Amino acid sequence: MLSFANAKINLGLLVTEKRDDGYHNIETVFYPIKLYDVVEITASDSFSFRSDGLFIPQGGANLCEKAWQLLSADFELNPVRIHLLKNIPIGAGLGGGSSDAAHVLILLNQLNGLNLTTAQLEDYAAKLGADCPFFIENTPAFASGTGTTFAPIALDLSKYRIIIIKPDIHISTAEAYQHITPQIPTIDIQRVIRLPIQEWKYHLTNDFELGLFREYPLIEKIKHKLYEKGALYASMSGSGSAVFGIFEHEEIDLTDLQEIGNIYYPVEL
Numbered sequence: 001m002l003s004f005a006n007a008k009i010n011l012g013l014l015v016t017e018k019r020d021d022g023y024h025n026i027e028t029v030f031y032p033i034k035l036y037d038v039v040e041i042t043a044s045d046s047f048s049f050r051s052d053g054l055f056i057p058q059g060g061a062n063l064c065e066k067a068w069q070l071l072s073a074d075f076e077l078n079p080v081r082i083h084l085l086k087n088i089p090i091g092a093g094l095g096g097g098s099s100d101a102a103h104v105l106i107l108l109n110q111l112n113g114l115n116l117t118t119a120q121l122e123d124y125a126a127k128l129g130a131d132c133p134f135f136i137e138n139t140p141a142f143a144s145g146t147g148t149t150f151a152p153i154a155l156d157l158s159k160y161r162i163i164i165i166k167p168d169i170h171i172s173t174a175e176a177y178q179h180i181t182p183q184i185p186t187i188d189i190q191r192v193i194r195l196p197i198q199e200w201k202y203h204l205t206n207d208f209e210l211g212l213f214r215e216y217p218l219i220e221k222i223k224h225k226l227y228e229k230g231a232l233y234a235s236m237s238g239s240g241s242a243v244f245g246i247f248e249h250e251e252i253d254l255t256d257l258q259e260i261g262n263i264y265y266p267v268e269l
């Protein structure tokens with residue numbers, strides 16, 4: 001079985017509170033984008049995992065393996081071979097690893113006839129990472145709590161062009177949170193999202209930008225460049241370092257940005 005594990009962007013991201021468990025409460029809008037990893041699961045004699053494509057820096061077991069381990073602790077799973085083709089940049093704030101893991105949970109649920117509900121799959125996903133549950137439903141959503149409580153939102157950006165620039169900067173999510181001072185929200189993201197996109201730049205902020213722009217001026221430069229090129233809205237995604245721009249027109253000359261980072265054009269498969 002083959003699954004295309006998509007990335008996400010964050011439209012606005014407010015870090016509102018540090019919790020006693022060390023995590024932070026946030027408010028954000030998750031929006032799925034058409035940039036994919038490929039996850040393939042096939043029946044096998046024993047469990048194995050292999051990845052190709054982009055190099056994944058060691059950080060313990062791969063999230064795909066962790067997803068398998070999590071479910072096999074509770075269920076008798078048929079042994080499988082998981083093959084990941086990694087394409088979504090890492091340490092980018094695009095949720096690629098989380099999406100891989102969520103897609104493995106969904107595939108294992110189907111392959112083993114576990115009949116887990118969306119809510120149950122989201123609970124398992126939350127054990128793998130705060131970004132992971134979003135990818136179970138995978139539809140635009142306002143998220144609160146640690147990013148795992150959702151309210152669906154009606155938002156369709158399909159007529160716009162989304163462009164992602166990923167500089168050669170790897171940001172650890174844990175480290176990014178350590179350097180942030182939570183603030184009581186001064187904007188209502190759900191309300192702002194209903195305004196015309198051209199107005200988002202006056203209201204919608206990502207709280208990670210301030211500190212990370214100071215540390216990595218290149219990320220801020222990319223954001224400015226995207227506005228210069230005519231983006232209606234541009235922002236860093238999640239805890240960075242990828243920056244996205246939402247454009248109205250199809251033809252955008254990004255030649256000078258090629259030296260600054262890798263450029264991704266999400267497309268329908």
Ligand SMILES: C[C@](O)(CO)[C@H](O)COP(=O)(O)OP(=O)(O)OC[C@H]1O[C@@H](n2ccc(N)nc2=O)[C@H](O)[C@@H]1O
Nearest residue numbers: 022023024098129130131132146147173174177238239
């Ligand atoms: C920045 C976002 O990408 C926005 O969507 C997410 O909040 C990050 O989600 P994620 O990468 O899945 O994060 P996790 O793997 O769960 O956590 C990594 C580390 O980030 C910090 N963390 C994460 C999420 C959160 N709401 N508060 C936190 O403080 C914790 O120190 C945690 O140990």
Ligand SMILES: Nc1ncnc2c1ncn2[C@@H]1O[C@H](COP(=O)(O)OP(=O)(O)OP(=O)(O)O)[C@@H](O)[C@H]1O
Nearest residue numbers: 057058059062063090091092093095096097098173
């Ligand atoms: N399938 C995977 N894809 C990407 N990273 C993975 C995967 N499995 C484990 N990891 C580990 O997770 C780290 C990336 O986590 P981090 O939260 O910093 O990146 P991100 O790209 O912002 O988000 P995400 O982990 O959701 O893709 C990698 O450095 C790697 O060690």
